[in-house]
Amino acid sequence: xxxxxxxxxxxxxxxxxxxxxxxxxxxxxxxxxxxxxxxxxxxxxxxxxxxxxxxxxxxxxxxxxxxxxxxxxxxxxxxxxxxxxxxxxxxxxxxxxxxxxxxxxxxxxxxxxxxxxxxxxxxxxxxxxxxxxxxxxxxxxxxxxxxxxxxxxxxxxxxxxxxxxxxxxxxxxxxxxxxxxxxxxxxxxxxxxxxxxxxxxxxxxxxxxxxxxxxxxxxxxxxxxxxxxxxxxxxxxxxxxxxxxxxxxxxxxxxxxxxxxxxx
Amino acid sequence: xxxxxxxxxxxxxxxxxxxxxxxxxxxxxxxxxxxxxxxxxxxxxxxxxxxxxxxxxxxxxxxxxxxxxxxxxxxxxxxxxxxxxxxxxxxxxxxxxxxxxxxxxxxxxxxxxxxxxxxxxxxxxxxxxxxxxxxxxxxxxxxxxxxxxxxxxxxxxxxxxxxxxxxxxxxxxxxxxxxxxxxxxxxxxxxxxxxxxxxxxxxxxxxxxxxxxxxxxx
Ligand SMILES: Nc1ncnc2c1ncn2[C@@H]1O[C@H](COP(=O)(O)OP(=O)(O)OP(=O)(O)O)[C@@H](O)[C@H]1O
Ligand SMILES: [Mg+2]
Numbered sequence: 001x002x003x004x005x006x007x008x009x010x011x012x013x014x015x016x017x018x019x020x021x022x023x024x025x026x027x028x029x030x031x032x033x034x035x036x037x038x039x040x041x042x043x044x045x046x047x048x049x050x051x052x053x054x055x056x057x058x059x060x061x062x063x064x065x066x067x068x069x070x071x072x073x074x075x076x077x078x079x080x081x082x083x084x085x086x087x088x089x090x091x092x093x094x095x096x097x098x099x100x101x102x103x104x105x106x107x108x109x110x111x112x113x114x115x116x117x118x119x120x121x122x123x124x125x126x127x128x129x130x131x132x133x134x135x136x137x138x139x140x141x142x143x144x145x146x147x148x149x150x151x152x153x154x155x156x157x158x159x160x161x162x163x164x165x166x167x168x169x170x171x172x173x174x175x176x177x178x179x180x181x182x183x184x185x186x187x188x189x190x191x192x193x194x195x196x197x198x199x200x201x202x203x204x205x206x207x208x209x210x211x212x213x214x215x216x217x218x219x220x221x222x223x224x225x226x227x228x229x230x231x232x233x234x235x236x237x238x239x240x241x242x243x244x245x246x247x248x249x250x251x252x253x254x255x256x257x258x259x260x261x262x263x264x
Numbered sequence: 265x266x267x268x269x270x271x272x273x274x275x276x277x278x279x280x281x282x283x284x285x286x287x288x289x290x291x292x293x294x295x296x297x298x299x300x301x302x303x304x305x306x307x308x309x310x311x312x313x314x315x316x317x318x319x320x321x322x323x324x325x326x327x328x329x330x331x332x333x334x335x336x337x338x339x340x341x342x343x344x345x346x347x348x349x350x351x352x353x354x355x356x357x358x359x360x361x362x363x364x365x366x367x368x369x370x371x372x373x374x375x376x377x378x379x380x381x382x383x384x385x386x387x388x389x390x391x392x393x394x395x396x397x398x399x400x401x402x403x404x405x406x407x408x409x410x411x412x413x414x415x416x417x418x419x420x421x422x423x424x425x426x427x428x429x430x431x432x433x434x435x436x437x438x439x440x441x442x443x444x445x446x447x448x449x450x451x452x453x454x455x456x457x458x459x460x461x462x463x464x465x466x467x468x469x470x471x472x473x474x475x476x477x478x479x480x481x482x
Contacts, residue, residue, distance in 0.1 A: 167341060168404075170361035
């Protein structure tokens with residue numbers, strides 16, 4: 001290992017040749033995507049530059065308030081993304097459940113992971129806190145998003161079965177048991193699949209990044225194993241909270257099906 | 265057993281007053297769309313009146329836990345619903361939902377015989393005909409051995425002969441244990457033959473049961 005090769009601005013500039021290449025291909029194929037492509041490249045560059053400088057500042061001046069604020073923004077962004085995806089299909093109680101399960105599920109795992117597994121000090125050390133929280137929240141967001149979709153689909157497609165179960169004297173919990181089971185299973189499947197392929201089909205981004213920046217592969221692997229388990233925990237916890245609280249929003253006080261949202 | 269006081273359900277039903285007697289067989293007749301199913305669903309709290317109140321054994325239904333109520337007042341839906349699994353699973357599922365102990369194969373088989381369904385317990389119910397599914401669903405609710413039954417057209421998809429057999433057995437079963445039965449039927453002949461009281465809901469959207477109720481005792 002000869003330390004890290006720093007990229008100069010010129011070297012990074014050379015990488016833009018890829019954008020140029022795609023532009024040419026797109027032009028030849030006659031796909032009208034030039035504008036989006038240029039915007040995407042510029043936005044990506046600007047966003048990362050800004051984030052880079054912000055991180056430099058934040059890492060140099062560790063502050064519990066700032067770390068907390070950033071976590072809050074990440075959680076809010078994740079909740080907002082899920083809600084935006086299912087705009088008119090969610091009831092107000094369901095939206096609350098989404099926000100609650102996202103934050104409870106991830107915060108619990110973030111705290112455990114950083115304070116008990118990695119044992120960072122001070123507890124708000126941004127260099128660890130921010131990237132790890134980002135990974136757990138990002139993965140939970142995908143899990144919750146899938147969970148919401150499957151729960152809604154299940155309630156709509158199996159509505160007659162759920163209703164018949166109620167008629168036969170089932171509690172809402174018993175009436176939705178199979179929907180909840182299937183949804184949980186499907187929502188954690190992507191995480192499990194990525195665990196199965198890890199190291200063979202692909203090297204995870206975090207590990208690649210660490211290795212590129214000079215960390216010994218063994219250290220990088222230790223981190224990757226721990227973070228993968230943390231991700232599994234965060235996804236499973238937030239999805240189960242979502243489902244356990246979410247199914248109730250489909251029933252009224254009188255234990256009748258909450259129609260309306262299920263009708264269309 | 266049930267007493268309606270100025271009940272309305274949206275603009276679909278208007279029932280100023282109605283009694284359903286304990287230990288009697290009451291039939292509900294009326295044209296399609298007149299509100300028979302709606303009335304039945306109110307009795308087991310799958311629908312709640314938008315106005316007025318329904319008393320059940322002197323208590324307002326509003327104050328009774330819905331799940332507890334449905335375990336006492338068992339309803340058979342108009343359209344049979346078949347759950348995942350075998351015929352055995354489908355017969356037992358009501359007991360399972362009510363957290364009661366499941367029945368032995370012998371008991372299940374004798375119920376299949378009672379509802380005239382000649383199929384094995386391990387058969388998948390998906391291939392059953394409409395009428396067979398309806399009898400499976402009937403068997404499922406009869407196994408619950410409830411005090412009160414609400415049956416929504418239990419014989420709609422059946423031929424005359426099977427209909428006669430099934431209704432005969434059901435009413436016999438109900439009378440033997442002095443159960444209460446409210447049954448929707450499209451057949452006035454059946455209603456007159458087997459019921460103690462017949463309630464007729466007037467054509468179209470029922471404005472009032474008072475005017476069209478025809479009570480008679482046999
Ligand atoms: N959830 C609902 N919202 C609006 N209208 C409804 C609803 N449920 C039923 N209706 C209407 O109420 C009326 C009565 O319906 P109901 O199912 O009680 O009739 P029914 O007497 O059981 O008819 P059938 O003999 O065809 O089964 C119908 O006009 C129906 O379209
Ligand atoms: Mg009906």
